Amino acid sequence: MNFIWIWNGKRIKQYMIVVIAAFFTAGILFVERSQVTVFSPSTETSAIYKAEIKEKKVALTFNISWGEEKAIPILDVLKEKDINNATFFLSASWAERHPDIVERIVKDGHEIGSHGYRYENYPGWDDDKVRKDIQRAHQTLYDLTNKAPTLLRPPNGNFDKRVLEIAEAQKYKLIHWSVNSHDYSNPGTDQIVSNVMDNVSGGDIVLFHASDTVKQTHKALPTIINQLKSKGYKFVSVSELIANTDTKSEEI
Template identity: 30%
Template sequence: MKHLLIGCALALTIGGHATMAQSSDTIYGLSASKVNKDELYKEIELFSEQNKEEAIDARVDSVWKAIPGYNGMEVNIQSSYKKMKANGKFDKSKIVFNQISPNIHLKDLPPEPIYRGNPEKPMVSLLINVAWGNEYIPTILQTLKDHRVKATFFFDGSWVKKNPKLAMMIDKEGHEIGNHAYSHPDLQQRSKADTLEEIKKTNDIIEATLGKKTKWFAPPSGSFNQNTIQVAHDLDMKTILWTVDTVDWRKPETSEMVSRVVSKVENGSMVLMHPTKPVAEGLKTMITEIKAKELRIGTVSDLMSEKRVENKE
């Protein structure tokens, strides 16, 4: 009996040691795993510190007037860690980024014209002012469609009244519609009341024809004064000018026009054009060469948005 008790005691002791050893391995195993996770977490934190980009506030520039803000960027450490923790190794392709909104937005600025987007945003907008040139519109629309580009068309109100089917064709293609006043006036010489009538009348006919409200206003010939800006602002609209002008109405040589325009285009540029022969002939090359500069092409709303553009075309 004594030997049996000793044997049992030894068995329990050995069993206890075995259990403790197994428990110790598990503890050390978890501890090692925890250490690996900590190292991974620290590596992600370091990457975050080195790759954070601060948001840029909207501002009024002395030359370019109102300039929209641009989102910053920071690493979402927790989400990035969660995606990598399975194998415990740092993988840049699994980094999750969050965009950081600016403190000051375009809507916070006083009434000012807009000539360009944020210079840090690799995007360009095509502004197509339409008051004449109907014969070139189908070619221009086809080129835009072929290259999957959306432009912002600014409609003269009297043109919409005379050409509702063309206006609907442009809208149906998914392009953005803006306001170009009603009768192509020289708004610098017009009263506040006249300007209000010109803009509002065009808004009304665009809404009646297309069922859409416009938020961007392009003064004819770029002629405006502070009253123009204020009237548009009071109608909850922003006044759009341009960064680069095709000067297509002067009927330049197509290749010369394209070369001159593309050479000037950069981050945030807005390119002014009309439905003219040089544009119809040169738009394909213009789009191709702008994209070759690793610039996206988007609408005015796309360009004015604070959303970051990371994947360049």
């Protein structure tokens, strides 16, 4: 009788191990299926980084979060090259301090998108803090330009699926980029030109900066614009680029 009890106990232990393993496996599968990538083409909410078009159109975009020395030279280059439809993503706290530069951007015909209010990473914030920052930036930019922004590029370009969903709920399209000039690292004028021209194609959204961090962007821009024009490219705002076109997303 004791032998039978010991044998049954072993069988019970074996069954328990099997059951625990089954639950563990099911848990792993559940977690894996729950981890939806930010740029997954199958998700309804995604960041736009490129337009799927055959035409040679590109959107030049500029992030500004601080300083007042580099924005004007960049605007001067764009004006000299007859480009009046770049897209500037402005930190609203910066815009409050420099309304004259914001006015110049608008006057020159460029599009303004939101870069948030405070220049801090959204993924590290709770939902309510992200939502309030987007709303505060929205109101600030509207007050300065009399036009409500519809495009959002989060501070540092950092976001996750949760931030995407909050932005979408605020009626924003979240804009990333497909070509990075890496001008913020000041690698040299020739390298900035190469970073763009070696990678550009129709439908691209090109990332530049116009904060005082960048020292060479205004020097590289004329060459980049001239070379793009010589290759038959036309310049459009982000809104124009993505209007009535398929947009491309990417897994990260």
